Amino acid sequence: MELTLLVKLTSKAWSLKILALLHDGAPGRQAPLVAATGASRTSFANSLEHLIRLGMIEKNPGHGHPLRPEFRLTAEGAVVAAMASRILKSVPDNDAFSVLKRSWAVPILALTETPKRFSAIKSDLGPVTDRALSQSLCLLEDREWLKRDIDVSQRAPYPTYLAVNQGRNINQAIGLRI
Template sequence: MSTLVTLVHLRWAVPVLAQLHRGFGGRFVNLTHTLGVSRESLSRTLAFLIEAGLIRRNPGHGHPLRPEYLLTETGARLAEPAAALTDLLQELDAGDVGLKKWSLPILALLVDGERRFSELRNALPGTSNRALTLALKDLESSGLIVRTVTTGYPPTTSYGATPPGLRLARAAERLQLRTPE
């Protein structure tokens, strides 16, 4: 799980990998325009991806048609699942929710079935109660998870993935399984 959390820590990491896989915008300016990302956010994301060993600067850059950024071997293995994930997010109209920091890790945890809040919190070290609550509300409002409250005493609340949420979770798992530790 930690590899998926690390990869989606920055909102634009997965879309940048997807764009580089598609062959669009290996140049900084093309990435800002096609993704609609600010220069500062893109700079941070590119620095993160370089540090993670997923992309590298092109040493032969200089010609206007040569890309500034290239996928590394590891990045190339992740780029195809990243492109599939971004396509699925667009198809489900869930890009805003799906690219938030904790959304995909939460969905990945719900693949095996329903979980309670405390189970999710324990499985996601580094998340605060507030961040987890906000992510769960966003996922529920977008129809990716369902919240169930039992009528017993004391009442319990559990969260489970809907069919579109499961599709996203499986796409996210492809990223997680291919990411080196």
């Protein structure tokens, strides 16, 4: 999977959960999916529409009512849904999932398989602001999913970030190779 697709995918809070549920065999109708995610109808609808625009899911032709359609994974969506399912299985509870719903958490964890500097993470992520990246790094560090080390081998010391513990499990579940 490409990093740009991962960034787009995680820009909506419930996208990963919807894909994982469809991958794991949840009915493709809206009511069961809303109940299984625990999302509000508005947030769910935004995430669902986002996944349709990305080409991950589609309306199942010939199934469902026009006002209550049934959805299914596309071929590309099935691959991404398998990854989403692995990610969600690697987090132990809803509290941990609330961290993953944040826009930049999953892409940051995908990038930090090896130690990375702030500037390298920022340049790889593209549209992230310094503030959003800093807040996400702090949140992941507080959860002990990222380890921050200070490299003093250079004249000017600088911090590096590395996925550890649960963050390492999520990194491996993503399987992004740069």
